[in-house]
Amino acid sequence: MTEHNAGAENTEKDAVRILLYSDNRNVRREVIDSLGVRLGANMPKISWTEAATWQGAELKVREGKFDLMILDAEASKLGGIGLGMKIRDEINPDIPYIVLIARPQDEWLARVAKPAAVLSCPVNPRELAVTVREVLKKH
Known part of the structure; x- marks a missing residue:
């Protein structure tokens, strides 16, 4: 589990x-390369937190606030589908996830x-960016 911040300015409140x-x-x-550090011109920066295990992802959700989760359904042990349901049902129903x-x-x-x-993986960068913006607008 790692936290990836592309520049100190990513810690801004509006990230x-x-x-x-x-x-x-x-x-x-x-995924990170497809979205980069900003959702678009005049859009907030992205503060990325990466998790390689479902336990690490769950711990990060319990520790902090996230605007969105992007979850890999193909992850072993507990895939993104199960993790998304677990977080929604047991921790925080308000975090949208892709x-x-x-x-x-x-x-x-x-x-x-x-x-x-x-979304399909490998990701289509344009489709991912549009989908992330749409999900964030709705939530």
């Missing part, structure tokens, strides 16, 4: 705090968990 959970560092890097799925046939299962959105 969007995103928890990114995946046991695959390549998936985490892909589930990343590798197989299109898993979309029905992901939707049962009622995430804010379901």
